[in-house]
Amino acid sequence: xxxxxxxxxxxxxxxxxxxxxxxxxxxxxxxxxxxxxxxxxxxxxxxxxxxxxxxxxxxxxxxxxxxxxxxxxxxxxxxxxxxxxxxxxxxxxxxxxxxxxxxxxxxxxxxxxxxxxxxxxxxxxxxxxxxxxxxxxxxxxxxxxxxxxxxxxxxxxxxxxxxxxxxxxxxxxxxxxxxxxxxxxxxxxxxxxxxxxxxxxxxxxxxxxxxxxxxxxxxxxxxxxxxxxxxxxxxxxxxxxxxxxxxxxxxxxxxxxxxxxxxxxxxxxxxxxxxxxxxxxxxxxxxxxxxxxxxxxxxxxxxxxxxxxxxxxxxxxxxxxxxxxxxxxxxxxxxxxxxxxxxxxxxxxxxxxxxxxxxxxxxxxxxxxxxxxxxxxxxxxxxxxxxxxxxxxxxxxxxxxxxxxxxxxxxxxxxxxxxxxxxxxxxxxxxxxxxxxxxxxxxxxxxxx
Amino acid sequence: xxxxxxxxxxxxxxxxxxxxxxxxxxxxxxxxxxxxxxxxxxxxxxxxxxxxxxxxxxxxxxxxxxxxxxxxxxxxxxxxxxxxxxxxxxxxxxxxxxxxxxxxxxxxxxxxxxxxxxxxxxxxxxxxxxxxxxxxxxxxxxxxxxxxxxxxxxxxxxxxxxxxxxxxxxxxxxxxxxxxxxxxxxxxxxxxxxxxxxxxxxxxxxxxxxxxxxxxxxxxxxxxxxxxxxxxxxxxxxxxxxxxxxxxxxxxxxxxxxxxxxxxxxxxxxxxxxxxxxxxxxxxxxxxxxxxxxxxxxxxxxxxxxxxxxxxxxxxxxxxxxxxxxxxxxxxxxxxxxxxxxxxxxxxxxxxxxxxxxxxxxxxxxxxxxxxxxxx
Numbered sequence: 001x002x003x004x005x006x007x008x009x010x011x012x013x014x015x016x017x018x019x020x021x022x023x024x025x026x027x028x029x030x031x032x033x034x035x036x037x038x039x040x041x042x043x044x045x046x047x048x049x050x051x052x053x054x055x056x057x058x059x060x061x062x063x064x065x066x067x068x069x070x071x072x073x074x075x076x077x078x079x080x081x082x083x084x085x086x087x088x089x090x091x092x093x094x095x096x097x098x099x100x101x102x103x104x105x106x107x108x109x110x111x112x113x114x115x116x117x118x119x120x121x122x123x124x125x126x127x128x129x130x131x132x133x134x135x136x137x138x139x140x141x142x143x144x145x146x147x148x149x150x151x152x153x154x155x156x157x158x159x160x161x162x163x164x165x166x167x168x169x170x171x172x173x174x175x176x177x178x179x180x181x182x183x184x185x186x187x188x189x190x191x192x193x194x195x196x197x198x199x200x201x202x203x204x205x206x207x208x209x210x211x212x213x214x215x216x217x218x219x220x221x222x223x224x225x226x227x228x229x230x231x232x233x234x235x236x237x238x239x240x241x242x243x244x245x246x247x248x249x250x251x252x253x254x255x256x257x258x259x260x261x262x263x264x265x266x267x268x269x270x271x272x273x274x275x276x277x278x279x280x281x282x283x284x285x286x287x288x289x290x291x292x293x294x295x296x297x298x299x300x301x302x303x304x305x306x307x308x309x310x311x312x313x314x315x316x317x318x319x320x321x322x323x324x325x326x327x328x329x330x331x332x333x334x335x336x337x338x339x340x341x342x343x344x345x346x347x348x349x350x351x352x353x354x355x356x357x358x359x360x361x362x363x364x365x366x367x368x369x370x371x372x373x374x375x376x377x378x379x380x381x382x383x384x385x386x387x388x389x390x391x392x393x394x395x396x397x398x399x400x401x402x403x404x405x406x407x408x409x410x411x412x413x414x415x416x417x418x419x420x421x422x423x424x425x426x427x428x429x430x431x432x433x434x435x436x437x438x439x440x441x442x443x444x445x446x447x448x449x
Numbered sequence: 450x451x452x453x454x455x456x457x458x459x460x461x462x463x464x465x466x467x468x469x470x471x472x473x474x475x476x477x478x479x480x481x482x483x484x485x486x487x488x489x490x491x492x493x494x495x496x497x498x499x500x501x502x503x504x505x506x507x508x509x510x511x512x513x514x515x516x517x518x519x520x521x522x523x524x525x526x527x528x529x530x531x532x533x534x535x536x537x538x539x540x541x542x543x544x545x546x547x548x549x550x551x552x553x554x555x556x557x558x559x560x561x562x563x564x565x566x567x568x569x570x571x572x573x574x575x576x577x578x579x580x581x582x583x584x585x586x587x588x589x590x591x592x593x594x595x596x597x598x599x600x601x602x603x604x605x606x607x608x609x610x611x612x613x614x615x616x617x618x619x620x621x622x623x624x625x626x627x628x629x630x631x632x633x634x635x636x637x638x639x640x641x642x643x644x645x646x647x648x649x650x651x652x653x654x655x656x657x658x659x660x661x662x663x664x665x666x667x668x669x670x671x672x673x674x675x676x677x678x679x680x681x682x683x684x685x686x687x688x689x690x691x692x693x694x695x696x697x698x699x700x701x702x703x704x705x706x707x708x709x710x711x712x713x714x715x716x717x718x719x720x721x722x723x724x725x726x727x728x729x730x731x732x733x734x735x736x737x738x739x740x741x742x743x744x745x746x747x748x749x750x751x752x753x754x755x756x757x758x759x760x761x762x763x764x765x766x767x768x769x770x771x772x773x774x775x776x777x778x779x780x781x782x783x784x785x786x787x788x789x790x791x792x793x794x795x796x797x798x799x800x801x802x803x804x805x806x807x808x809x810x811x812x813x814x815x816x817x818x819x820x821x822x823x824x825x
Contacts, residue, residue, distance in 0.1 A: 022561060043581065277751070279802060283796060431563070
């Protein structure tokens with residue numbers, strides 16, 4: 001008996017061991033990339049998870065600095081006539097005399113050219129460094145640990161955001177610590193750089209994320225591109241979900257429960273269409289949209305449906321697989337449901353809208369999730385239809401643009417990873433909330449062959 | 450009255466077509482018409498602007514002569530076979546693992562499925578980062594090389610202790626299996642402790658190795674090299690790796706549903722007969738899952754044949770010849786970066802793609818119809 005129990009425990013432990021192992025395999029890359037996406041340098045070697053942005057010490061510091069600057073502790077900014085106080089410590093060897101750091105407020109132009117136009121006032125023109133002095137010096141590790149303090153004052157009449165800062169010291173004077181951990185250390189440790197001294201907690205922690213929004217502007221309207229892309233994806237997904245639900249259930253009902261000439265050939269064509277890859281038919285579909293669906297769009301004063309959302313919506317009103325899912329569901333309902341209504345003289349429309357549709361909540365739920373997910377993640381067809389301007393891109397194409405913007409010469413991975421995770425967020429939330437529907441959706445679509 | 454009812458009769462007769470209208474519109478225009486037109490284009494010379502000219506089978510001959518098409522076809526087929534095989538086996542394994550009745554299994558299922566809900570763009574971007582020259586994967590490889598000796602030592606000790614424990618039990622005339630789980634844990638623990646203390650007190654040390662510089666994308670090398678022309682390009686292999694990682698969980702869910710449909714009586718009968726776990730898997734689970742396996746393989750083959758997104762997102766990151774697929778070949782001929790669109794050749798390639806898909810489905814139907822073949 002004892003032996004048996006011992007054995008069962010060992011078995012359960014082994015199962016959990018494997019389960020955990022595969023959790024690391026499947027979630028590991030995500031979690032690692034997510035944590036790296038808030039790091040200053042996501043391509044650090046060796047890769048590590050020592051993330052400055054996750055240290056409570058830096059949260060407190062950035063909150064305090066932002067409050068000193070006259071802003072909200074969470075959103076930051078340096079108000080006129082306000083000042084922030086900063087301390088920094090260096091270590092020098094026994095034979096070296098420590099020197100106060102050279103404080104520079106650089107004119108750092110963020111991101112691409114379009115973003116540079118947005119910043120009208122640079123902190124470097126208004127911020128003065130005052131009261132730079134040595135605070136104390138103590139023996140440390142065979143040398144000296146020297147701490148300097150200084151104050152940054154906004155002498156202008158405008159609120160400044162961001163306020164970048166660089167400190168430079170001579171060779172062999174080693175940086176030890178500062179009020180706020182620097183974002184980068186360059187020139188063999190001589191220069192310590194901060195993106196924004198009075199950032200506030202959120203801009204400090206999510207610096208890469210704010211770059212995604214604040215460095216990509218539309219050339220024509222000047223609006224934030226990433227915001228536009230998100231809006232486009234949401235609108236497109238919502239419209240396509242609505243059309244799919246309505247038209248999919250209509251067609252599914254007709255194919256499942258009505259008798260009419262041509263039904264079998266329609267069904268056969270539908271199965272055939274589910275088999276053929278979209279990369280085969282897109283050639284003609286591209287031309288159909290270009291010519292405005294046989295010129296019909298001219299009736300609405302539009303000559304071509306390329307680069308329009310109408311084009312994407314019209315070509316994707318309802319997919320064969322969603323009709324299939326609805327057909328499968330309606331087929332399984334008992335015939336008695338319909339018969340009494342028919343005897344009472346109800347028309348097919350009445351039966352569909354009053355009796356059938358209210359019963360179809362479970363497959364409609366699964367279909368909503370499935371369609372939203374597939375539209376949100378769609379890449380190939382939007383790539384063909386929407387080429388310019390960038391304002392019209394859905395998120396997937398937007399991410400490709402980010403990859404081109406920040407990955408042109410050397411990869412600047414911070415904003416790329418950040419954009420990636422923002423775009424995945426809605427789907428992940430949807431998945432966590434409606435997990436059951438995702439699973440059902442897979443089994444629904446799985447039953448098709 | 451009469452008029453009204455006949456009007457209603459007409460309305461009733463038209464009802465199926467009215468309900469089907471939006472779907473018929475998309476089906477006929479964006480599939481039926483499109484398919485016929487692509488067949489037509491494949492016999493013409495067309496550049497999207499001037500009217501198409503009939504040239505017969507020339508396009509088919511041209512693509513067969515086109516080096517890029519050959520590469521695309523080879524890449525697509527290699528990708529299809531390897532990814533489908535690997536993801537099917539992995540999906541079955543994961544489903545068996547998740548079919549256990551232990552607490553919290555729901556959370557594990559969600560964690561495994563997470564890669565499948567995000568878009569191919571998201572996955573590909575994360576993996577370009579992951580596969581960089583100084584990226585996480587190369588770091589893992591480096592770390593593995595550093596600890597390789599210790600891992601081998603650990604495994605040897607593990608086998609030694611297990612052997613000793615089992616030998617001791619047998620010597621005392623007690624029945625025991627070589628893989629007695631409680632012994633496995635004990636020897637696992639002991640060998641880990643030995644290696645850990647060895648490192649701690651300086652008797653053992655990880656090797657010092659240079660950081661590994663495997664270039665995953667920007668290379669024309671192939672692997673495995675001894676296979677010569679049969680080997681696949683390394684960038685394609687990298688895409689395979691993360692593609693298996695993303696699609697296996699989807700098929701895992703299908704298998705999981707199938708596993709839950711296997712009647713309990715079968716397991717119970719096997720337990721009564723005293724069947725080993727391995728035999729239950731071999732003679733009950735796998736045969737019962739056969740329809741699902743066919744589905745998973747067919748969906749896998751068709752899905753992998755359409756691989757496009759990863760190639761487009763990688764772009765100049767990898768040499769074009771190493772990652773080009775059939776789907777990308779078609780796209781690149783319609784929207785070439787230079788020169789004019791070659792719609793005819795693209796359509797001929799598209800017909801090839803359609804034909805391949807058709808063939809897969811046909812073979813699957815035939816095999817399934819005869820009820821033969823033992824997959825997995």
